[in-house]
Amino acid sequence: MVLASGSPRRRELLSGLGVPFTVQVSGEPEDSREADPERLAAELALLKGRAVAREAAGAVVIAADTVVAVGADLLAKPESAAENEVFLRRLSGRTHDVFTGVAVLSGGSEAVEVARTAVTFRTLLPEEIAFYAASGEGLDKAGGYGIQGLGMALVERLDGEYSNVVGFPLSVVTRLLRAAGVPVWGTLGAPGA
Numbered sequence: 001m002v003l004a005s006g007s008p009r010r011r012e013l014l015s016g017l018g019v020p021f022t023v024q025v026s027g028e029p030e031d032s033r034e035a036d037p038e039r040l041a042a043e044l045a046l047l048k049g050r051a052v053a054r055e056a057a058g059a060v061v062i063a064a065d066t067v068v069a070v071g072a073d074l075l076a077k078p079e080s081a082a083e084n085e086v087f088l089r090r091l092s093g094r095t096h097d098v099f100t101g102v103a104v105l106s107g108g109s110e111a112v113e114v115a116r117t118a119v120t121f122r123t124l125l126p127e128e129i130a131f132y133a134a135s136g137e138g139l140d141k142a143g144g145y146g147i148q149g150l151g152m153a154l155v156e157r158l159d160g161e162y163s164n165v166v167g168f169p170l171s172v173v174t175r176l177l178r179a180a181g182v183p184v185w186g187t188l189g190a191p192g193a
C-alpha cells in the first residue's frame with residue numbers, strides 16, 4: 001500500500017490500521033475549477049492518487065483531500081498569521097463544513113468517497129483570534145486550525161466523524177481499503193459491508 005500524502009496526520013492515522021505502507025508524494029500541483037466543496041474534495045483526492053498510481057504499478061494507492069467550506073466560501077491554508085486571523089473571524093460563532101475526499105486506486109480501478117463533518121466554533125474574542133493565529137498551528141491546515149491541537153479549544157460542537165476533520169475519515173478509509181483487498185485490523189470485514 002502507498003499513501004499518496006505528505007500530511008503527517010494522515011501518516012499517523014493510517015499507521016494505526018495495522019497494514020504496512022510507504023509514502024509517495026507526486027509533487028504535481030493539484031488544480032480544479034470545481035466550486036462545490038464535496039465534489040472538489042473527491043476530485044482532488046483522485047488527482048493526487050492518480051499522480052502516484054502512475055508511478056506505483058501493482059500497489060494499492062490511497063490519497064485524500066480536505067476542503068473547509070463556510071457559507072459559499074472555501075478556506076484553504078492561510079498564508080500568514082494575518083490571513084489566519086481573517087479565517088478565524090469568519091469561523092467564529094458559526095457552523096462550517098469539513099469535507100474530506102478519500103480515493104483508493106488499485107489494479108486499474110478507482111473508488112472515491114467523501115465524508116462530511118459540521119464543526120461549530122464558539123464565539124471567539126479578538127484576543128483569542130490573535131493568540132491562536134500567532135501560535136502558527138493553523139498555517140499548514142485547511143481552514144486555518146487544527147482540531148487535534150490547540151484548535152480543539154475553538155470548537156464547541158461536532159456533527160460527524162472527528163478523524164474527517166483531521167483529514168482522514170477512518171470509517172471511509174477502512175471501507176475503501178477493505179473493498180480493495182487490504183485487511184484493515186487484520187480483516188477484510190463482512191462480505192459486501
Ligand SMILES: Cc1cn([C@H]2C[C@H](O)[C@@H](COP(=O)(O)OP(=O)(O)OP(=O)(O)O)O2)c(=O)[nH]c1=O
Nearest residue numbers: 005006007065066141142145146147165166167
Ligand atoms: C480542519 C483541519 C485540517 N487539517 C489538515 C488536514 C490536511 O493535512 C490539511 C488539508 O490539506 P490537504 O490539501 O487536504 O492535504 P495536505 O496538503 O496537508 O497533504 P497532501 O496533499 O500531501 O495529502 O489540513 C488538520 O490537520 N486539522 C484540522 O482540524
